[in-house]
Amino acid sequence: MTSAEMRCALAVAERHTLPVPRSEHEPDHVLASREVYDHSAEQYLEAVGSVVSPDFEAAIDVAVLTSFAQELASAPAGPVVDAGCGVGRITRFLADAGLDISGVDFSTAMIEAARSAHPHLRFDVGSLTRLPSPDHSLAGVVYWYSIIATPPQDLDAVWEELDRTLSSSGRTLVAFQAGQNDLIETPNAYGSATTLELYRHRVDDVVHSLEQAGFDVLVEVRRKAALKYETTPQAMLVAQRRQG
Ligand SMILES: C[S@@+](CC[C@H](N)C(=O)[O-])C[C@H]1O[C@@H](n2cnc3c(N)ncnc32)[C@H](O)[C@@H]1O
Numbered sequence: 001m002t003s004a005e006m007r008c009a010l011a012v013a014e015r016h017t018l019p020v021p022r023s024e025h026e027p028d029h030v031l032a033s034r035e036v037y038d039h040s041a042e043q044y045l046e047a048v049g050s051v052v053s054p055d056f057e058a059a060i061d062v063a064v065l066t067s068f069a070q071e072l073a074s075a076p077a078g079p080v081v082d083a084g085c086g087v088g089r090i091t092r093f094l095a096d097a098g099l100d101i102s103g104v105d106f107s108t109a110m111i112e113a114a115r116s117a118h119p120h121l122r123f124d125v126g127s128l129t130r131l132p133s134p135d136h137s138l139a140g141v142v143y144w145y146s147i148i149a150t151p152p153q154d155l156d157a158v159w160e161e162l163d164r165t166l167s168s169s170g171r172t173l174v175a176f177q178a179g180q181n182d183l184i185e186t187p188n189a190y191g192s193a194t195t196l197e198l199y200r201h202r203v204d205d206v207v208h209s210l211e212q213a214g215f216d217v218l219v220e221v222r223r224k225a226a227l228k229y230e231t232t233p234q235a236m237l238v239a240q241r242r243q244g
Pocket residue numbers: 030033034037083084085086087088089090104105106107110126127128129143144145146147148149150
């Protein structure tokens with residue numbers, strides 16, 4: 001990041017004062033993964049870029065994102081949150097598709113990079129279990145590869161926060177690397193002193209946990225590894241609050 005870009009990021013950061021203070025009571029895995037993402041934000045931006053691209057999203061992924069945006073556009077209007085937004089690639093894609101969307105991430109460095117890359121969009125520090133949104137205020141919540149640092153047994157807490165923030169007609173989109181709940185440990189991830197722990201969630205378990213939390217899964221897309229950096233199948237789910 002150049003010094004001019006850094007100044008811009010800091011100026012934007014000042015405008016968006018952080019509504020969610022960092023909690024000392026977060027589990028160790030949350031603190032560890034946040035440390036790694038803080039450490040890796042610039043490398044992530046360099047490697048993946050700040051917008052959706054065919055190197056990192058297959059055509060079917062883009063179709064799912066586009067269809068999600070279209071469905072929300074024809075539902076009662078409301079704000080949408082990109083939860084675990086990273087540098088704001090998906091936030092930007094869905095904003096360009098017409099959604100009133102902001103990004104949330106627990107990594108301050110990711111949020112600063114997102115603000116710098118997309119100065120016209122709003123980004124806040126927050127966590128999947130503590131979104132900076134009032135009760136039942138959101139028309140949509142997107143988790144695009146952001147539940148991968150959450151252990152399977154902790155997904156319930158994520159869906160509890162979804163339940164608190166989503167409106168009665170709201171929808172959620174969840175994407176992740178699929179597996180058998182395998183834990184992939186990367187010591188000294190991105191040159192940090194920390195071990196990054198990522199999970200390849202079992203699709204049926206994620207579906208079940210959403211159903212247990214009161215959501216119906218409307219769309220379930222599973223695809224094989226297709227992009228050059230992928231080694232596992234990928235899954236995308238669209239769910240809404242159980243009606244009636
Ligand atoms: C693989 S990146 C994906 C970023 C973005 N969604 C994208 O597709 O470019 C995962 C992101 O989720 C964020 N994240 C992971 N666990 C989180 C949590 N519990 N609360 C908030 N953000 C989280 C990380 O900081 C990171 O920016």
